[in-house]
Amino acid sequence: MEILHLIDTMAENGHAPDEGCGLFGIGNDDAIRRIRETYLIRRFLRGGSAEKFVVGPYGSGKTHFINQLLEAARGESCVTAKVNLTKSVDVTSNYMIYREFIRNLRTPESTPESEGEMKSLLIACMEKVKNDILRNGQTEKDANEYLRFWISGLENYHFELEIFGRVVKQAFDAYQKRNDEKFEFAYRWLSGEFDNKEINKMLNVSRISKSEQNIISKRSGLSLYQLIKRAGFTGTVVAFDEAEQGFSISSQKKSQLLSLLQSDINSINELHNGSALVLYAITPDISEEMMEFAALQQRVQDPFRGTSFWDGNTRAPLIYLTRRDGITRSEVADELTEIGRKLVELLYSKVGSEITVPREEVIEKIKSFAIAISNEDLSPSNRRKMVKGTCIMLIRLYEDGELVEPALGDDEDFEEDEA
Numbered sequence: 462m463e464i465l466h467l468i469d470t471m472a473e474n475g476h477a478p479d480e481g482c483g484l485f486g487i488g489n490d491d492a493i494r495r496i497r498e499t500y501l502i503r504r505f506l507r508g509g510s511a512e513k514f515v516v517g518p519y520g521s522g523k524t525h526f527i528n529q530l531l532e533a534a535r536g537e538s539c540v541t542a543k544v545n546l547t548k549s550v551d552v553t554s555n556y557m558i559y560r561e562f563i564r565n566l567r568t569p570e571s572t573p574e575s576e577g578e579m580k581s582l583l584i585a586c587m588e589k590v591k592n593d594i595l596r597n598g599q600t601e602k603d604a605n606e607y608l609r610f611w612i613s614g615l616e617n618y619h620f621e622l623e624i625f626g627r628v629v630k631q632a633f634d635a636y637q638k639r640n641d642e643k644f645e646f647a648y649r650w651l652s653g654e655f656d657n658k659e660i661n662k663m664l665n666v667s668r669i670s671k672s673e674q675n676i677i678s679k680r681s682g683l684s685l686y687q688l689i690k691r692a693g694f695t696g697t698v699v700a701f702d703e704a705e706q707g708f709s710i711s712s713q714k715k716s717q718l719l720s721l722l723q724s725d726i727n728s729i730n731e732l733h734n735g736s737a738l739v740l741y742a743i744t745p746d747i748s749e750e751m752m753e754f755a756a757l758q759q760r761v762q763d764p765f766r767g768t769s770f771w772d773g774n775t776r777a778p779l780i781y782l783t784r785r786d787g788i789t790r791s792e793v794a795d796e797l798t799e800i801g802r803k804l805v806e807l808l809y810s811k812v813g814s815e816i817t818v819p820r821e822e823v824i825e826k827i828k829s830f831a832i833a834i835s836n837e838d839l840s841p842s843n844r845r846k847m848v849k850g851t852c853i854m855l856i857r858l859y860e861d862g863e864l865v866e867p868a869l870g871d872d873e874d875f876e877e878d879e880a
Contacts, residue, residue, distance in 0.1 A: 464811040472856045475849030477525035483532045485803040488796060493533050495775045501537045505696040505736040510729045515742045517782030520842030523742035527700040534698035535569045540689045542566050543700045553717040559678035560653045579652040583632055586692035593693045625684035628664055683728060686735035696736030703743050719754040726760050783841055790835045797831035801851040808855050818864050830866050837869055
């Protein structure tokens with residue numbers, strides 16, 4: 462991502478960018494390294510899967526954490542998807558969640574602008590199969606023959622959903638034969654158009670009623686994890702971000718949601734040959750309700766003292782983005798300073814020759830700003846305030862040549878100090 466655009470965008474809202482979080486981790490680097498080594502390398506190599514819950518108040522860095530992890534996953538040849546669970550998404554509907562999941566798929570080589578949903582993923586799977594053969598020194602002819610052999614075996618492969626294998630094989634066959642209409646119908650069915658009569662007729666599959674769509678969608682998602690692994694990708698990492706209070710729903714629906722989460726955990730843990738890591742970014746109130754739901758509590762709580770994620774237990778289901786008890790203002794100021802310093806270094810590494818103010822002077826101003834924030838607020842949410850304020854300072858420095866520290870006010874947002 463273009464650095465100035467990244468900083469300019471964060472100056473407006475302080476939100477983590479979709480791309481580029483790995484360039485300025487906010488204290489996540491060691492955690493991302495541990496998850497990468499434990500799951501993306503070792504667990505995925507064994508064909509295993511897992512779920513995790515990233516817990517923190519708004520502004521604590523949940524979105525930054527999962528975006529940084531998704532970037533690391535694509536670097537390990539994983540397919541990823543980030544789903545924003547807004548109020549427009551029925552979080553108790555497996556069908557709606559599946560459609561959003563498909564819509565946000567990304568292959569390791571893709572960019573946010575080139576996301577192409579199921580169509581692009583299917584093409585990427587075929588290219589992955591061929592390229593792995595070519596990298597072993599085989600000829601183009603050998604690679605094409607192996608790809609045809611690989612496709613022919615999909616219909617008899619033990620997918621979680623049998624019909625998924627039949628449709629995905631038809632999709633690959635149609636693409637190979639340049640039958641664009643059938644390829645389109647196949648990837649549309651795989652994307653969730655289960656009750657389209659024209660598509661069902663072309664693919665010779667039975668219509669799936671609306672009452673069946675939730676269970677079919679869930680098993681299709683599991684089958685997709687299996688396909689991605691079988692194509693030679695390391696695995697799949699999916700992040701569900703509770704954006705805009707997407708879990709703020711009625712008590713009845715909340716009970717449905719918790720039941721679904723428990724069912725999802727069971728399905729992921731029992732998945733064979735799929736290698737998926739599924740993350741949920743949630744607020745503390747949701748995690749507390751999970752602990753009150755007996756079937757979930759036994760799966761997600763840390764039963765032993767000193768075995769939380771931050772105590773070194775990378776396999777702990779919950780990752781709390783809260784600060785430890787007893788942390789001092791000085792320590793918070795140091796943490797915020799480090800966030801700001803990384804942003805300064807990022808800007809100067811790209812356009813430092815165009816800025817007249819010395820880097821050291823900017824970092825001193827960053828320290829002052831971090832101290833001001835820590836004096837006002839010790840909550841983890843001040844990380845977003847630090848990011849936003851630093852980016853306001855840096856974009857103004859670059860565009861106007863002025864080094865001005867934003868003034869904190871009584872409200873959550875703040876305005877630049879014009880003095």
